Amino acid sequence: MEQRVTPRAADAVGAKAATADVTVAKAGGPRGEGAAATGVKGDAGAGAVTGARGEAAGGAPRAGRSGDGPGGGDVRRRVPRTDVLLRDPRLAAAVERLGQAVVKAAVREAQQWARDGRVPPERVPETALGLLPGTASGLRPVINATGVLLHTNLGRAPLSDAARQAVAEAAGPTDVELDLTTGVRARRGRSALAALRERVPAAGDAHVVNNGAAALVLAATALAAGKEIVVSRGEMVEIGDGFRLPDLLVSTGARLREVGTTNRTTAADYADAIGPGTGFVLKVHPSNFRITGFTRSAEVGELAGLGVPVVVDIGSGLLAPHPALPEEPDAATQLRAGAALVTASGDKLLGGPQCGLLLGDRDLVRALARHPLARALRVDKLTLAALEATLSGPPTPTARALTADPAGLRARADRLAAELGAHGIDVRAVDSTATVGGGGAPGVELPSVALSLPEPYAAALRTGRLPVVGRLEAGRCLLDLRAVPPADDERLARAVRSAGTEGRRA
CATH class of the missing domain: 3.90.1150.180 (Aspartate Aminotransferase, domain 1)
Known part of the structure; x- marks a missing residue:
């Protein structure tokens, strides 16, 4: 690096x-x-x-700090009262859109600007409007x-325009777990999962959780709690903000069996470490750094015949090969090479919402989806709507x-x-x-x-x-x-x- x-x-x-x-x-x-x-x-x-919160208001010229207004009165006495300002039709409409607390805070700030001489008192309503945020969210x-x-x-x-529209439509009541034809409960997010399977035909089934790390945690918990996960030393990565892959995996109750060296790990290194206590072999794409020079990394095809599941964390969410990124691993290629399970993020190269994707063997994926932890990691209807529109809609x-x-x-x-x-x-x-x-x-x-x-x-x-x-x-x-x-x-x-x-x- x-x-x-x-x-x-x-x-x-x-x-x-x-x-x-x-x-x-x-x-x-x-x-x-x-x-x-x-x-x-x-x-x-x-x-x-x-x-800054208000360029329009901030651009107003300073009115000066003189205490005397026209006729010799104190200019601060001319600052409109809060209740009067909140009856202004424009600010009243903002209360309906943003909430009273947000609007009142802007009004009080505008009043203070007038008391400080930054704006004339008669400009307080316009100043308050300029200080209002675009939405009730702090983002x-x-x-x-x-x-x-x-x-x-x-x-x-x-998100694409199609995904944003899907989120807006899903914000109200939806049929997220209801079959409208029969009137009975249905599989959650079934249309989004169908769209994901269609994009990756090599996957027997698919499941979605709330982020990429959660996908790996679910796999480790369900397949290797109390067992060993065999992983190369060169793939023990830190995924950002201080979170390290080894800590994440150990928190599930699994034990890590490190093999090979930082720059070279062969299929034989994995084979020598596999035993009755092995939960699965893990391959991790080091997606935020590169090791060059005297290197060797075992491919999925070399590990698929070792008698235990091979789980591949590709990280970046590329579902199929991309001509601009020839060295970036993708889900379809890894599954065809023999991976039992592929995990990835939805908000990276896929171009969708934050979520974690699990693709692979049908029985394995369904077992993960029924694990108790899957309930805690499930995504909401807005994520499912955005994901489906990302998968089925126009280019992101x-x-x-x-x-x-x-x-x-x-x-x-x-x-x-x-x-x-x-x-x-x-x-x-x-x-x-x-x-x-x-x-x-x-x-x-x-x-x-x-x-x-x-x-x-x-x-x-x-x-x-x-x-x-x-x-x-x-x-x-x-x-x-x-x-x-x-x-x-x-x-x-x-x-x-x-x-x-x-x-x-x-």
């Missing part, structure tokens, strides 16, 4: 003090892992994305311009980003740069390199194109009304377009223009 430490200067428009961020790059892994999401290329579990939509397609800090795979945003034409990215970047340059912004289109991220395709670099802006734009964009997260490189803020859908180009341009305006005010 390669580590690189890059200092950077203050990334706030008009900032007077300098700060420093640390970014770490790993082969095939996220760039900037462990750093706060400050416009660096990153995939850190520890980072936090924060933003804010952002534009991912980092160049990391599956950015863990930004929620990994964005992740799939489109993977296959984006560099020439098309260049044309978009040139057009945006020309448009923004006409507004006096220091911007140019530059060649860039994107990565898959999310613990997938280590070492794979995807040619891309980015907008290059002065470094202070990083913080201004990140904290704007519509947050845009880019990365810092060579003293410039880069907005990589590979993960930005073309439909978001105008929103991106608007955010850049707004950041430039705020910078000139500062």
Whole structure:
């Protein structure tokens, strides 16, 4: 693995003090892992994305701190009362949409702005409206311009329009466990599971749990509690945010039998370790790092005849081979090679919601689905709806980003740069390199194109009304377009223009 430490200067428009961020790059892994999401290329579990709440209100000129209003009265006495403001039809409608507590907090903040002289009292209602969040949730939509397609800090795979529509429709009462024809209880998520089996015909059956780690925990608990799991030393990985595979597996009551060495493990190493106490052989794809040089790894086909089930954790959720990722393992190939069970994540290369996929031998999968732990790990109806739409619907945003034409990215970047340059912004289109991220395709670099802006734009964009997260490189803020859908180009341009305006005010 390669580590690189890059200092950077203050990334706030008009900032007077300098700060420093640390970014770490790993082969095939996220760039900037462990750093706060400050416009660096990153995939850190520890980072936090924060933003300002009201660009429209924040742009208002200061009204001054004079205590005298027209006629010599104290201007603070003219600040509208809370109950009066809440009767404003616009704020009353916001209460229905966001809840009274959220709206009242914005009203009180706007009132304080008026008392401080930041806005005139008559502008308090508009200021409160500008301070309101878009939804009742604390999560804010952002534009991912980092160049990391599956950015863990930004929620990994964005859902397709079809999946979002399916989630909206499933939010009310649904037939998730009811057969409407017969009126009796039915298998939960049956249509989503059918769609998954259709996408992976080599699987005898399929099951879905709430994430990829849960899929492996269910397999270990059901197949190896009190027994041994045979695994290569070179595949004892840390999966992110401090969670390590050995700790995860041991927590199920299984014992780990390590074989081989960090860089070389042969089929004979596995065979020598198998005995009456073996639960299964585990193969783990080291999806967030790469070992090169004098290496050897036993293939699934070599292990399938050892007399115990072979469980393969492919991690990234690729269901079939992908031409852009020739070295990334996929579920179909592993099952055809003899794996009894394949586990994977749904929110990575599959491009769907967070969930864990289990595919494999029919009897084995059904036994896992009936295990008591499966109840604790089951997914909700919204996840099932999003997963089915991902599997059966049009190409996902992740799939489109993977296959984006560099020439098309260049044309978009040139057009945006020309448009923004006409507004006096220091911007140019530059060649860039994107990565898959999310613990997938280590070492794979995807040619891309980015907008290059002065470094202070990083913080201004990140904290704007519509947050845009880019990365810092060579003293410039880069907005990589590979993960930005073309439909978001105008929103991106608007955010850049707004950041430039705020910078000139500062």
